[in-house]
Amino acid sequence: MGLIGRGYPDEIARRIPPGQRLVKTWPVLHVGPIPRFDGERWDLEVSGLVEEPTVIAYADLRSMPTVLVGADMHCVTGWTTLDNAWEGVPFRAIAERVRPLPEARWVIAHGAAGYSANLSLAAMLDDDVLLAWRNHGEDLTPEHGWPLRLVVPKRYAWKSVKWLTGLEFSAENRRGFWEIRGYHVHADPFAEERYAYQERGGAEREP
Ligand SMILES: Nc1nc2c(c(=O)[nH]1)N[C@H]1C(S)=C(S)[C@@H](COP(=O)(O)O)O[C@H]1N2
Numbered sequence: 770m771g772l773i774g775r776g777y778p779d780e781i782a783r784r785i786p787p788g789q790r791l792v793k794t795w796p797v798l799h800v801g802p803i804p805r806f807d808g809e810r811w812d813l814e815v816s817g818l819v820e821e822p823t824v825i826a827y828a829d830l831r832s833m834p835t836v837l838v839g840a841d842m843h844c845v846t847g848w849t850t851l852d853n854a855w856e857g858v859p860f861r862a863i864a865e866r867v868r869p870l871p872e873a874r875w876v877i878a879h880g881a882a883g884y885s886a887n888l889s890l891a892a893m894l895d896d897d898v899l900l901a902w903r904n905h906g907e908d909l910t911p912e913h914g915w916p917l918r919l920v921v922p923k924r925y926a927w928k929s930v931k932w933l934t935g936l937e938f939s940a941e942n943r944r945g946f947w948e949i950r951g952y953h954v955h956a957d958p959f960a961e962e963r964y965a966y967q968e969r970g971g972a973e974r975e976p
């Protein structure tokens with residue numbers, strides 16, 4: 770029950786990664802404009818090294834079985850929010866549908882307007898990774914990623930691509946928007962993997 774760190778109880782303090790601070794409100798952070806959602810046209814392209822490349826219409830995606838995931842969120846700029854309650858489709862369900870080929874080891878998540886992030890397939894297959902449209906029982910607002918965002922709780926939040934339009938399976942580690950601009954591929958907040966110069970081969974580490 771002791772107070773450590775910046776005065777949070779232990780059970781809270783241990784959930785705040787090094788160099789992060791807890792915030793009470795949910796900040797909005799992204800580059801570029803917020804896309805307009807058209808339910809007739811929005812779909813998810815699942816491409817690359819899979820047996821069944823496919824385009825999943827938004828209505829089809831919304832008819833898939835859903836999960837609830839409680840998760841904390843850590844932005845590399847320093848803020849952390851606790852106890853988000855995401856609702857959506859597990860990434861694993863998408864993978865089961867398209868069946869990745871044995872050579873697929875990476876996934877590039879594509880967002881609207883050219884944003885992207887890459888993750889190892891192993892990291893994506895974690896059971897808390899989902900394609901979400903709700904948090905705390907409410908539909909996401911456009912600025913938080915409506916109609917669909919990726920959520921990868923165990924990585925810095927730049928990997929949680931908002932306005933998700935595509936998932937591309939690849940054999941190679943192809944860096945995404947921030948990974949190209951000097952950010953870490955693995956991006957574990959508790960290891961403080963913020964910058965590419967820290968990688969030293971570690972980026973290939975899995976998951
Ligand atoms: N499409 C897209 N997704 C994105 C970003 C972005 O610029 N574009 N920014 C990322 C970053 S850096 C963070 S911290 C989170 C912020 O999500 P939020 O605005 O819902 O808090 O979205 C991530 N997803």
Ligand SMILES: [Mo]
Nearest residue numbers: 844845926927
């Ligand atoms: Mo971020």
